[in-house]
Amino acid sequence: MTTPRDSLQSIPELTPLDEYNRQLGQNVHPPDWVNPEPAGRYNMVVIGAGTAGLVTAAGTAGLGGKVALIERNLMGGDCLNVGCVPSKALIRAARAAADVRDAGNFGVRVPEGVVVDFAAVMERMRKLRAGISKHDSAQRFKDLGVDVFIGDAKFSGPNEVQVAGKKLVFSKACIASGARAVELPIPGLHEAGVLTNESVFSLTERPARLAVIGAGPIGVELAQAFARLGSKVTLLEQGHQILGREDRDAAELVRHSLERDGVEVECCARITAVRRQGGVRVLVLEHEGQTTEREFDQVLVGVGRQPNVETLNLEAAGVAFDPRKGVQVDDRLRTTNSNVFAAGDVCFPYKFTHTADAMARIVIQNALFFGRSGTSALNIPWCTYSDPEIAHVGLYEQDAKEKGIEVDTFRIEMSQVDRAILEGETEGFLKVHVKKGTDQILGATMVSRHAGESISEITLAMNAGAGLATIAKTIHPYPTQSEAIKKAADAYSRTRLTPTVKNIFDKLLAWRR
Numbered sequence: 289m290t291t292p293r294d295s296l297q298s299i300p301e302l303t304p305l306d307e308y309n310r311q312l313g314q315n316v317h318p319p320d321w322v323n324p325e326p327a328g329r330y331n332m333v334v335i336g337a338g339t340a341g342l343v344t345a346a347g348t349a350g351l352g353g354k355v356a357l358i359e360r361n362l363m364g365g366d367c368l369n370v371g372c373v374p375s376k377a378l379i380r381a382a383r384a385a386a387d388v389r390d391a392g393n394f395g396v397r398v399p400e401g402v403v404v405d406f407a408a409v410m411e412r413m414r415k416l417r418a419g420i421s422k423h424d425s426a427q428r429f430k431d432l433g434v435d436v437f438i439g440d441a442k443f444s445g446p447n448e449v450q451v452a453g454k455k456l457v458f459s460k461a462c463i464a465s466g467a468r469a470v471e472l473p474i475p476g477l478h479e480a481g482v483l484t485n486e487s488v489f490s491l492t493e494r495p496a497r498l499a500v501i502g503a504g505p506i507g508v509e510l511a512q513a514f515a516r517l518g519s520k521v522t523l524l525e526q527g528h529q530i531l532g533r534e535d536r537d538a539a540e541l542v543r544h545s546l547e548r549d550g551v552e553v554e555c556c557a558r559i560t561a562v563r564r565q566g567g568v569r570v571l572v573l574e575h576e577g578q579t580t581e582r583e584f585d586q587v588l589v590g591v592g593r594q595p596n597v598e599t600l601n602l603e604a605a606g607v608a609f610d611p612r613k614g615v616q617v618d619d620r621l622r623t624t625n626s627n628v629f630a631a632g633d634v635c636f637p638y639k640f641t642h643t644a645d646a647m648a649r650i651v652i653q654n655a656l657f658f659g660r661s662g663t664s665a666l667n668i669p670w671c672t673y674s675d676p677e678i679a680h681v682g683l684y685e686q687d688a689k690e691k692g693i694e695v696d697t698f699r700i701e702m703s704q705v706d707r708a709i710l711e712g713e714t715e716g717f718l719k720v721h722v723k724k725g726t727d728q729i730l731g732a733t734m735v736s737r738h739a740g741e742s743i744s745e746i747t748l749a750m751n752a753g754a755g756l757a758t759i760a761k762t763i764h765p766y767p768t769q770s771e772a773i774k775k776a777a778d779a780y781s782r783t784r785l786t787p788t789v790k791n792i793f794d795k796l797l798a799w800r801r
Contacts, residue, residue, distance in 0.1 A: 302362075303490045308414035315418070315425035316363035323437045326456050330356045332655065333449050333458040335441045335600065338365020339641045340632030341464035342424060343648035348656065349433045356458075357434050358441040358451050364424035365466050366485075366633070367641040373420055374489040375509060377413035379673055382516035386549065386675065389516075393712055404517050406494035413489065441465075443605035446625055460627050460655040463607070463615055464648070465600065467633035470592030472501070480564040482587040485510075495519050495586035499571055501559065502591025503530035505672040508542065510590060512674055515549045522552045522582070524573070529555060531672060535685075535733045538678045541715060542735070545675060562587065595634045619662035620654045621647060629655050638668050669747045671740035676716045679739035681747045682731025685721055694724035696783075698756070698776040702736050705775070707767035713737045718772045720746070720756065720780075727755030727780055734772070742770045756780040 302309045302317075313319065316337075332348040334341045337359035345357040362369045381404075391398045422428065426436045439452035449456045469484035471477075483491075485506055496519065500511040503525035515521040523530070523546065530546075530553060531539040543553055554575055561572040569587045573580050595614030602609050608616040608624040615630040617623055623630055629651045632644035646666055653659030669681035688695045703714040716735035722728055732746045749759060760777035764770060782794075 304492055306411070306414065308411070308418040311418040312362075312369075312414070312421045315421040315427070316368070317359075317361065317438065318426050321426055321436075321438050323439065323452055323454065324435045326356070326454050327354060327435060328457070330354050330435075330456060330458045331460065332356075333456050333461045334358065334464060335449065335461070336365065336464035336466055336596075336632070336634070337363040337424070337429075337436075338464060338466045338632060338644065339367050340466075340644035340648045340651075341365070341462065342429070343645050344462045344464060344631060344651050345429060345434050346432055347648065347652045349429075351652075351656065353656065355434045356437060356449075356456050357429060358437045358439065358449070358456075360438070360440045363426055363429075363436075364421060368417065368421060368424050370486045370489060372641055373417050374413050375485070375506075375513075376673060377416050378409065378489070378517075379509060379513050379675075381409040381412065382513035383675060385518075386516045404494075406517060407492050409517060410489070410492055440599060442599065442601040443607070444601070446605050447627060458627070460629065461605075462648075462651050462655070463600065463602075463623070463628065463630040463634055464632045464644070465596040465634045467593040467595045467614070467639060469589060470594040472589060472592065474559050474562055476562040476564075477559075477587075477589075480562045480569045480587065482562075482569070482589050484589050488588055491586075495584075497584045497586075498522070499524060499569070499582070499584040499587045501587065501589045503527075503532075503553070503555070504591055505531065507588075507590030508546065508672060508674050510588060511551050512546050512549055515546070515551045520552075521550070522554065522584070524557045524559065524571075525553070525555045526558055527555060531678065534672070534678055534680065535719065537717070537719075538733050538735045541676065541717075542672070542674045542678060545715065593633060593639055597634065619664050620660065621651050621663065622654070636663070638670070640668070640670055643668055667747050667750045669743045671743065673740065676713070676735050676737050677739040678733065678735050679743035680731070680733045681743055682729065682750060683721060684731060684733070685719075688721060688730055693730065695721045695730060696724050696780075697721050698779045700772045700775045700779070702769070702772060705767075705769055705772045707769045707771065708736065710767065711737070711769070713769070718776055720773075720776045722756060722780065727757040729755055736769055736772070738769055742773065745770060745773055 302313050331353035333356045334345045335358050345355050349355045385404050429436050437451045442450045444450045469486055498514050498519045498521045500507045500523045503523050511521050511523040529539050530543050558574040563570050568583045571582045597609045606625045615635040617630050617635045621629045631647035631651050633639040650661045653661045671677055671679040698720045700718045702708040702716040708714050718734045720732045721730045729750050756777040760781045764774040
């Protein structure tokens with residue numbers, strides 16, 4: 289099968305079609321790609337070349353299995369093309385702008401009139417994304433021994449998949465078709481023309497006035513980034529707090545940071561209609577009992593993901609699914625067809641790249657080696673890349689309470705951490721929850737500029753069954769911001785001391801400071 293060269297222009301993620309997006313397209317959706325002839329019965333057929341699909345395909349091929357990988361759009365999936373990679377490039381540029389703005393706090397005088405070249409910011413993002421894309425390229429996976437097919441996959445039986453007129457027969461299959469931005473049921477929203485994470489990275493001009501609908505991780509990250517890059521941003525959230533699933537103290541700290549960056553945050557805001565007037569989008573809002581109309585140049589929908597299940601003809605394979613929740617799987621990621629597994633956003637509520645990677649490894653173990661690995665055993669950390677970041681793993685205090693588990697909580701303010709003080713990054717804290725009367729870590733939330741880099745130490749401890757007592761015995765380099773974790777462990781250790789020893793210990797700590 290030869291795909292027409294102008295097909296690159298039809299993919300929203302590949303506009304503008306400059307040298308970098310052409311390079312990206314050549315890697316992850318080659319215009320001249322010719323699908324191979326099916327090679328008999330495959331050990332594994334993988335549908336979807338996002339993180340879960342790529343890891344499953346590469347892992348199976350590395351073990352000597354015969355693998356087919358099918359992708360209808362861009363290899364690399366959301367993470368490479370419209371998620372982690374472009375968003376973090378944008379966030380880094382926005383952080384640079386904020387650092388320049390705040391340089392005076394460090395005695396560095398920046399001349400007035402410094403401006404953000406938004407077009408250059410987006411070009412840098414496209415250049416970096418294109419460079420990274422070679423790792424997810426069709427050619428690389430072909431070189432790994434994977435048969436790569438570009439086209440729509442449809443099951444035609446319990447052990448068969450059709451793609452571009454070819455029939456692939458499999459012993460095992462993995463559905464890793466991912467998810468997409470959900471269409472909100474707001475009258476006029478679609479007709480007004482709005483941005484999602486799948487189109488926002490195609491912008492070449494900075495929107496002067498940007499409305500962001502939804503204050504989850506996507507909405508919060510992009511609202512702050514665009515504000516720092518010079519847009520006037522309004523963040524609209526229907527719930528009572530931003531980042532609704534996070535610790536309330538953590539969410540409030542991030543809200544204050546957004547507001548300092550100029551983001552107007554409106555919680556309990558309901559959008560009842562949207563219309564377009566020329567180049568302007570008009571939002572009709574209900575907020576605190578009042579109805580108002582607000583004008584914006586662009587509207588970004590940053591809430592909701594919907595699994596990609598509709599076009600797969602799952603019924604033919606005997607695979608049960610729900611249009612909203614996705615493919616039905618058990619703890620071992622088996623579907624209702626014992627030969628078909630699923631992994632990633634198409635079947636799991638925690639829609640993170642690192643989770644998709646972990647699930648793919650479970651699929652390989654269970655599908656090829658009759659393993660018994662399950663998702664319930666996973667300790668899944670996550671991070672919202674605001675500034676400061678929020679990172680979390682395990683249970684929240686409320687989760688523990690609902691499970692009837694009593695906890696002790698140790699809280700360390702970043703203002704107590706020397707490196708954070710020296711860096712001027714004292715906003716934030718660490719909360720560690722342990723089972724009451726023990727050092728067993730049940731969960732932790734960290735708010736700091738580098739929380740995402742620090743949370744892995746706690747995740748590792750939880751996986752290894754190591755508690756705060758072990759962390760307390762672990763030497764941490766001084767000064768680092770991860771010393772907050774050591775301080776939490778020391779706080780636990782002090783609860784185990786006799787009053788006399790505790791008094792001596794406190795004096796030693798005071799002397800050190």
